Amino acid sequence: MRFQNASQKTLKTVAARPVLASQSLFTCRPLLAFRHGPRLVSQCRYHSTDPERIAVLGGGIAGLSSAYYVGKQFPNSEITLFEAGNDPGGWIRTRRVDVKDAEGKEGSVLFEQGPRALRPAPATAALIQELGLINDVTYTKRTDPGATNRFIYYPDKLNRLPSKMPIEIPNLISLWRSGLLAGFLGVIKEPWEKTRPAGLVDETVGSFIARRMDKRLADNLISAGFHGIYAGDIWQLSARTLAANPWNLENTFGSVIGGFIKVQNDAVEPRGNSFVHEWDRNLMANMKKELEVDEGFWSNLTESTQFSLRNGLQQLVRALGDAVEDLGNVKVKTMAPIQSFKPLSQDGKLGVEIVSGQEGSTSTESFDLAISTLREKDLTPYVTVMTINLYYPNPHLLPVEGFGYLIPQSVPFEQNPERGLGVIFDSSAIKGQDTVSGTKLTVMMGGHWWDGWESYPTEEEGLDMAKSLLARHLNITDEPTAHYVNLAKDCIPQYTLGYQDRLAGFAERMSGEFGGESTIKDKVYVTQTNTLNLQHHELSSNHPIQKAITRITNTDKASYKKPNQHRQLYTIVKSIPERDNNSVEKIIPYRFRxxxxxxxxxxxxxxxxxxxxxxxxxxxxxxxxxxxxxxxxxxxxxxxxxxxxxxxxxxxxxxxxxxxxxxxxxxxxxxxxxxxxxxxxxxxxxxxxxxxxxxxxxxxxxxxxxxxxxxxxxxxxxxxxxxxxxxxxxxxxxxxxxxxxxxxxxxxxxxxxxxASLAYLGTEINKIQKTEQLMEYKRYTDRPTKNRSSYSRIFKLNTHTTIKVPKGTPREISSAFYSLKLGHGYFNSYLKRFNKRDCNLCICYKPQTPQHLLLDCKQYKTHRNTLKEAIPHRPITLHSSSKQRQASKLL
CATH class of the missing domain: 3.30.420.10 (Ribonuclease H-like superfamily/Ribonuclease H)
Structure with missing residues (x-):
């Protein structure tokens, strides 16, 4: 297969993929770029002069790859890479530890503190070959236990997931008996589920799976996968961002399963965003034509599910760092955290001024172009993860061979009090890195479970917690002879609900701050490896994606979105009298261990x-x-x-x-x-x-x-x-x-x-709500005295009579009924009074009032019948008119 010596054209094409091109790849953090005018990085080489000075902010894998590709493209430019720590590499860290095996043989094992393997992909393969690392690659073949045996711990045992189709019957029966497949019938019924409301612009992954299939599937299966990838809570993460393909299938076809079958059979792509954006498709096609990878190397990769390097992934970081240094035009500044940056205009040209260094000893520099891989906390919160690497001389401690297991959110607390995310069987999953036999494991803990914690477990506490978890889950009670505990604070971004709207707002805000000369950029081209291909692109004002962003940003969301729950709670708390709101803090009650x-x-x-x-x-x-x-x-x-x-x-x-x-x-x-x-x-x-x-x-x-x-x-x-x-x-x-x-x-x-505790605030809030309800009821009962034909006279309320709702009545139905009787709800006549709607008309072009919905509108005949069956109510004495007599029979 051809993949080597890519032309400069292709390398610059890789660096020019448009932002937001594919929502399925939309998990990248944005970058800012500033330059002498509205032209692409890849276009600069065709102008008379290259940028004199280019800054790369951040020395992680994204920053290193940015500096490497940009340094090759602009050999005459001076490039500075800013790294806040002692050396580049970000979260990729590898440690080799000397040990003795069960027979006393001396050797060493490899502890990965962060990522430990890559998925096969052309871009990564080309870089590995370009850096001369092919002979150090270790493969996990598709037939190896590390590829075929993956587990989920639920509720108190390991459950092997299917690795091939068709699913083996014994495996299926075992999963069914464990309860892990509870709710699976929801997958079968999914094509017949109602599609989401038109005004729903985003929802959490958990909510999406529960609405389309079954909540138990979300808690038992999906949450485990998201623990392994994001260490995140599926009830907070955005489905529109992280489950973009299913989200768009429902949007286009009304069903995820039906849409998938339609796509497979008819080669039809979902509306709005396809599985692979046209830009990406063309890019991959060009790469296949122009890149050249050793046939034996590529053959080994295609037969593998993942690969690593003999000395760990930090070997890749070091090789990339050496390659950057060998370019000669890149300077790496360590211990130089970015303190600030702002636009700079000189001689009619726009640049950027960057302040870096430790507090008290900062330096200020100006650049023509800046590429940032720094985190933006206004866009995404971050979670903290602790990894505990352990080595045991006994090579037979694991009850099974495989990659490892993940722990879903539904596992009872007593089975996971340490708040573990999963365990990797390193000695089984990745071969060829250790020089002695034994059992090597990595325990992952924390993530969203530790949100809000002011302090985290110490190294000693983390080790004890890991050993406790392994004893409970795997019955491993041996003492490890080597270990390493690593606490990675704020290491994984959480693409929470509303992320894409926040990103669009961030783009608009940055564009305003930098006079329209800033651009939002994807960090790294996320192929299946989540690594290494740099992409940048500037969206012109007439670009279709930029137009879409502008349209969404300028939309009055208040006209169709319900009030945000967080804002509602914040407003209520603010309204509590005689309380110093600054003293109210969110507490994690009695977090003892x-x-x-x-x-x-x-x-x-x-x-x-x-x-x-x-x-x-x-x-x-x-x-x-x-x-x-x-x-x-x-x-x-x-x-x-x-x-x-x-x-x-x-x-x-x-x-x-x-x-x-x-x-x-x-x-x-x-x-x-x-x-x-x-x-x-x-x-x-x-x-x-x-x-x-x-x-x-x-x-x-x-x-x-x-x-x-x-x-x-x-x-x-x-x-x-x-x-x-x-x-x-x-x-x-x-x-x-x-x-x-x-x-x-x-x-x-x-x-x-x-x-104040949150429980106490809840009681205060309830008091306020009850007071407001009583006041509202008084206003309601006062109306008939002013207007004998008023709606509140026709539909009388009696606070001394309890309206009994039959057991099993959907809350949505009873709530809608009460809202209509009170005259307050999400119908157009009410919303228009508060400028939440431009029009008060129903879909039948008559005023949409409670009377109209309960008595007249033919469009809601089925809903009225459902209401009649679900909420039997005492007949109300009405007067004269036929419509009123009709309502009496209905209610």
């Missing part, structure tokens, strides 16, 4: 309080003399108090009190928060006094708090479980003492922070 010091499990008694109290007392007496400690916690609120009191007391096996503590956590809390605080204090005391072989029991009498140990929610929530909390206060010495301490503490001054 009991697995660091002791094993624990949560049990909720199913007995009545009286039965549990008797059983509890008998049990405590039976343990006399054992190495046993019982800790009781409780919370209380007193009418004469000024906050929530918390009491904790501990007893030895001889029934002697060994510890007591009382705390007032402030008035802006709920008793529920106090219950959680008491349990947390009990755990802290247990971790302090625990000795080997000692049993410690923590007792609480609040079921909601006990359940919240599994998900750390900040709200009490509701459960269908039987009301069985224990032991209660029925003659239980420990609970009585904890209750007494809590009541005493409630009368004292607060001893902890007075910031």
């Amino acid at each position: 009991p697995w660091e010091s002791l094993n624990y499990k949560v049990t909720v008694s199913k007995k009545s309080k009286e039965e549990e109290a008797i059983a509890h007392t008998d049990y405590i007496l039976s343990r006399s003399g054992d190495n046993f400690t019982a800790i009781y916690s409780d919370a209380s609120q007193h009418d004469k108090g000024i906050g929530i009191g918390v009491g904790v007391v501990a007893y030895s096996s001889t029934h002697e009190e060994t510890f007591s503590q009382k705390t007032n956590i402030g008035c802006s809390q709920l008793v529920y928060n106090g219950e959680l605080e008491g349990i947390a204090q009990a755990f802290e005391h247990a971790a302090t006094v625990a000795q080997e072989g000692q049993e410690i029991y923590v007792y609480a009498d609040n079921q909601a708090a006990i359940h919240r140990l599994n998900n750390l929610s900040d709200n009490p929530g509701q459960h269908i479980d039987p009301p069985a909390v224990g032991p209660g206060h029925n003659d239980v010495k420990g609970n009585e003492k904890a209750d007494t301490l809590a009541k005493e503490a409630a009368k004292e001054r607060p001893t902890t922070s007075t910031t």
Whole structure:
């Protein structure tokens, strides 16, 4: 296959792919470029002079590849690469560690702290060959266990995913029995699901899968895949960005499955964005004609699912760095973080002024052209991931051979308290890097699970958590003889809901700041390798994509989008009187890590309080003399108090009190928060006094708090479980003492922070909402006195009568009915009053009022019948008119 010695034309074509060309490749961070006028980087060589000075901001793999290609294209230009750290390479880091195997043989193993393998692709293959690394490539063949055996841990065991079609029957039966395929019938029914509403411009990946197929598929399967790629939460990530192909198939064909079959059979591409953009198609065709790769090398790649290098991926970074240095026109500035950049106009030419360096010793330089690979936090938040590399001399520790396993969000907390994302079986997945045998693993933890954490586990804590996870999941209890713990802070961007709108706004904002001379650029051409092909392109004002961006940016989204939930909550919180909003902070309640010091499990008694109290007392007496400690916690609120009191007391096996503590956590809390605080204090005391072989029991009498140990929610929530909390206060010495301490503490001054909990804010919000509802009802009932023929007189409301909704009635139906009866909802006559609609007409060209929707409109006849069947309601006494009599029969 031909792929070597690419012409300069093709190299510059690679560097000129248009921004936003393909949404399926839209996961790249943008770059800014500034130059002497509106022309492409690839066009500069055809002008009389090349840019004199070019800056590349960021020394990761994107920055290095940018400097390499630009340095080759402009040999007469002075290029400066700015790197904030000691050496370029970004998150690609490899460490070789000396070890001994089970037989005492000395050797070394390779620990990858970041990415560890690449997918075969022409662009990457050409670069590998150009850098002279072919002889160091290690392959994972399609028949190797690392390619055929991939697993998902659910709910408490490894489940092998199918690797080929047709699926093997035993494998399918095993997956079905595990529950991992729950909701799979939703895939079969997907072609008949309703298409998304016209006004829905984006939704989360989880919401998209749940709407089109089944929520269980999203939680069990899809979330695992996104843990492995983005370490992200599918209920926050954008489907329009990260699931662009299915999103566009639904948009074009009304169905994902049906659209896919249509595309395969008829070679029809989805409307709006195709699987492969025409620019990319032409680029790949040109590359196949002009690039030349060694036939043996390419044959090995096509027979492999992934490949790496004998000395790890950092070998590629070092080779690329050497190639950049050999160009002679590229200078690498390390320890030079970018502090700022701004447009610079000199002699009628536009450039950019860059300030770099450590604070207190910065330098300012000007450039004709700047290419930035720096992160933009206004566009995407970032998550932190911890990787723990471990080596065991025993080569037979793994229960299975394969690439590894991922952990979905649906795995119970007790099976994943460390918040692991997945485990890679390095010794099985990638061969040819180690000089001794053994078992080599990488545990990945954190990601979105750690969002909002102010501090992260230490190296020692991370190692203990990894060993705990491996013992639970794989029954590996051996001690590793070598390990390395790496905390990569803010390492993976999260393309959350609304990302594309934010990107369009960013483009417009940058264009304004730099006088129309800035351009938004894709970072690196994301083929299947997510690496290495530089692309830049400037969109002219008449470019069709630029026109689309302008149109979207200028659209009044308020005319069709519902209020954003975050803004609603923010507005409500702001409206709470007599509260210093700066003191309200989002808290992660009682984030303790009991697995660091002791094993624990949560049990909720199913007995009545009286039965549990008797059983509890008998049990405590039976343990006399054992190495046993019982800790009781409780919370209380007193009418004469000024906050929530918390009491904790501990007893030895001889029934002697060994510890007591009382705390007032402030008035802006709920008793529920106090219950959680008491349990947390009990755990802290247990971790302090625990000795080997000692049993410690923590007792609480609040079921909601006990359940919240599994998900750390900040709200009490509701459960269908039987009301069985224990032991209660029925003659239980420990609970009585904890209750007494809590009541005493409630009368004292607060001893902890007075910031408000989210659960407390929720109750305040509910009070405001109820007050507003009562005021609205009063305005509603006042109308008939002014106008006897008013709608509110026809459809009377009685607050003393509960409208019973049959069990199983969809919430959308009941909510729509109540909205229409109140006269407030998302119908045009109401929205036009608040300038949210330009027109108040229905689709039948009559005013769209509640009366019209409930009584007249033929377009909603089916919906009225559904409403009639779903919500039976007491007949309302109406007067005279036939339409009113018709409404009486309907309702």
